[in-house]
Amino acid sequence: MVFVSTGRKPPAELPEPPWSSKRSKPDARTPLSREAITDAALKIVDAEGLDELSMRRLAEELNSAVSALYAHVSSKAELLQLLIDRVAGEVQVPAPDPDGWEDQLKQVARAMRASLAAHRDLAAASLGNIPTGHNSIAVLDKLLALLLAAGLPRQIAAYAAGLIPLYVSASTYEASLFDQRVQREPTYFVELDHYLRSFPRGRFPAVAEVVDELTEHEVSRNARFEFGLDMLVRGLASYAKPRAIAKPERPGLGAKRPSPPSLRQRPPSRPAGRR
Numbered sequence: 001m002v003f004v005s006t007g008r009k010p011p012a013e014l015p016e017p018p019w020s021s022k023r024s025k026p027d028a029r030t031p032l033s034r035e036a037i038t039d040a041a042l043k044i045v046d047a048e049g050l051d052e053l054s055m056r057r058l059a060e061e062l063n064s065a066v067s068a069l070y071a072h073v074s075s076k077a078e079l080l081q082l083l084i085d086r087v088a089g090e091v092q093v094p095a096p097d098p099d100g101w102e103d104q105l106k107q108v109a110r111a112m113r114a115s116l117a118a119h120r121d122l123a124a125a126s127l128g129n130i131p132t133g134h135n136s137i138a139v140l141d142k143l144l145a146l147l148l149a150a151g152l153p154r155q156i157a158a159y160a161a162g163l164i165p166l167y168v169s170a171s172t173y174e175a176s177l178f179d180q181r182v183q184r185e186p187t188y189f190v191e192l193d194h195y196l197r198s199f200p201r202g203r204f205p206a207v208a209e210v211v212d213e214l215t216e217h218e219v220s221r222n223a224r225f226e227f228g229l230d231m232l233v234r235g236l237a238s239y240a241k242p243r244a245i246a247k248p249e250r251p252g253l254g255a256k257r258p259s260p261p262s263l264r265q266r267p268p269s270r271p272a273g274r275r
Contacts, residue, residue, distance in 0.1 A: 032064060034072050038082045042119065045083065049180075050121045055079075080125040085133025087122065090115040093142035096149035102233050104146055105164065109229050112168040121180070123173035126165070151241040160236055167232060171225055189215075 040061045044053050055076055059066040073079050091111045094104050116123040131137075140161060147157035181188055193215040201208040213220075 032062065032068055032072055034082065036062065037069060037072055037079070038086055041079055041083055042086060042122075045119055045122050050124055053079075077129075080129065081131065081133055083119075083122060084126050084129070084131050085135045087115045087119065088131060088133065088139050089135035091139050093139055093146065096146045098149045098151070101146055101150035102237060105150075105233055105236075106229055108143060108146070109164055109168050112165060113172050113225065116169065116172045117175070121173060121176040123169045123176065126169045127173065147236075150236075152236060152239055153241075156236065156239045160232075164232065167228060171228065175221060 037058065041053055041058055044057060044061055053076075055066050055069055058079070059069055062069075073082065091108065093108050097104055116126070131140075143161050143164070144157055147160050148154070152160065196207065196211055196215060199207055199211075207214070
């Protein structure tokens with residue numbers, strides 16, 4: 001077969017046939033690193049929830065092989081640690097102020113809650129795990145410094161440094177579960193409200209008395225969190241040692257008065273009649 005040039009421009013390059021070893025497109029895979037893996041994992045959690053996060057799903061997101069992920073992250077457990085540590089890096093702990101430690105502690109708890117709540121049900125990953133990442137340890141160290149500066153005994157400070165994050169994580173995770181349930185059952189709280197109001201007053205008088213307060217679900221979510229936080233902080237305050245306040249010296253009273261001479265130092269009195 002003879003091909004004769006027509007003088008026209010060559011046609012656009014044809015795509016490679018399926019059996020060709022030459023790639024028609026450059027490799028679109030994301031370069032793997034811990035940072036890239038953590039970014040992709042957080043993206044999945046934000047969009048689909050923690051239950052949908054798996055090493056296989058993560059490999060799909062990164063257009064990578066599952067085996068390649070294990071060169072950077074040993075397991076899903078370590079991946080969850082990386083996610084919690086990423087969120088911990090968003091929490092700012094102020095320098096200790098012994099006079100304002102209660103407000104500071106509440107401020108830190110609110111910051112923890114906001115960081116976790118921004119990522120759906122990620123708070124579940126912090127339950128049953130002790131964070132050991134750099135950011136997490138930095139927050140722990142600063143939180144302990146705040147508690148110790150408040151005058152709390154070391155053991156109480158250690159308990160509190162675990163209890164405050166536990167309260168934040170548990171309440172934030174529960175809120176995310178309620179959000180998921182309302183998505184599945186939009187009338188859940190409405191039906192619960194009607195059910196509680198149907199109780200016989202004579203049999204459940206206390207429930208009937210506070211039924212309005214019990215059924216303020218969405219309105220009181222923040223109020224309940226703040227109430228629990230206030231209870232915790234007030235309880236910790238009962239363990240704080242009162243700080244000694246130095247009294248200013250009054251002018252003219254700072255110098256030490258000389259003590260009166262002892263009897264041995266006094267000159268002997270002369271006998272009467274002698275000169």
